[in-house]
Amino acid sequence: MxxxxxxxxxxxxxxxxxSTGAVVRSWEAWSAAWGIDPAEVLRVCHGRRSEDTVAEFLPSDQRAAAVAELERLELADLGDxxxxxxxxxxxxxxxxxxxxxxxxxxxxxxxxxxxxxxxxxxxxxxxxxxxxxxxxxxxxxxxxxxxxxxxxxxxxxxxxxxxxxxxxxxxxxxxxxxxxxxxxxxxxxxxxxxxxxxxxxxxxxxxxxxxxxxxxxxxxxxx
Structure with missing residues (x-):
């Protein structure tokens, strides 16, 4: 075509x-820290903004801190x-x-x-x-x-x-x-x-x- x-x-x-390995590891670590089932997060996170995914799992007053934590995890995981x-x-x-x-x-x-x-x-x-x-x-x-x-x-x-x-x-x-x-x-x-x-x-x-x-x-x- x-x-x-x-x-x-x-x-x-x-x-x-x-970046699949880094994405999965970061979301799994983030999910564990926030007490959320990582399988549920990984089911919906691909191709979407972090803030939009986080909004599905956390109340509004926790979202900014949660997004910042995920960003920190992802920036630290670039090796592969x-x-x-x-x-x-x-x-x-x-x-x-x-x-x-x-x-x-x-x-x-x-x-x-x-x-x-x-x-x-x-x-x-x-x-x-x-x-x-x-x-x-x-x-x-x-x-x-x-x-x-x-x-x-x-x-x-x-x-x-x-x-x-x-x-x-x-x-x-x-x-x-x-x-x-x-x-x-x-x-x-x-x-x-x-x-x-x-x-x-x-x-x-x-x-x-x-x-x-x-x-x-x-x-x-x-x-």
Whole structure:
């Protein structure tokens, strides 16, 4: 499948970097400290802002301290954060000003994870604190497209989690899923699903970008 777009809007955790071990360890430690079943937390936390997950388990007067504690745990756990396959090559093939990152994590944490993985920090990085509503709300992707100066309908969102796919869809973008943290069946809202970015190639064209995938569409083709 091919996407002809102006820019690519990437999620970070599970899309550009493999931080699964750190995410699980941090949430498990956090859950133990707050007396919450970690399985219940891990069931709902992926692809969402920490503050939105915390709000499901704690009263409002405890949330700020709980989010700060989780951030401390995550910033201290970067040892096995790595770039996912082919990520460096794909990012290096993108012209300046043609990509952004939209994340449910904080700016400090995402910069730290990108650095740990040896990946560049994009000029446009929309983090948890930059939006009023997190994924699955489309606010982050709409903001990133505006910052790059492109119509979001001419952008490709790349995500690994259902909440992010829903956000990309709601924004009006084309949507590509990488099955790094969820099964392909869980990612059926995408236009196409690939195992990781190694199944993609990108070419700069006179009108923008051409992204080709080695795996077929999961929905109606978007060209």
């Amino acid at each position: 091919r996407f002809e777009v102006d820019a690519i809007l990437f999620d970070i955790d599970g899309t550009l970097v493999d 954060v790595t770039a996912l396959p082919a990520t460096r090559d794909l990012l290096s093939a993108l012209p300046e000003g043609r990509w952004a990152a939209v994340t449910s994590g904080s700016r400090a944490l995402m910069r730290a994870r990108l650095a740990a993985a040896g990946l560049p920090v994009p000029d446009v990085l929309v983090a948890a604190e930059d939006v009023r509503l997190g994924k699955p709300d489309p606010q982050g992707y709409l903001q990133a497209a505006r910052a790059l100066g492109f119509d979001v309908r001419r952008c490709l969102v790349v995500e690994d989690a259902p909440a992010g796919l829903e956000a990309g869809r709601a924004a009006g973008a084309h949507v590509l899923a990488v099955a790094t943290s969820h099964s392909a069946q869980d990612l059926c809202a995408a236009d196409a699903v690939v195992p990781d970015l190694g199944a993609c190639s990108v070419e700069a064209t006179a009108s923008g970008l051409m992204i080709s995938t080695a795996v077929g569409p999961r929905a109606d083709p978007v060209l």
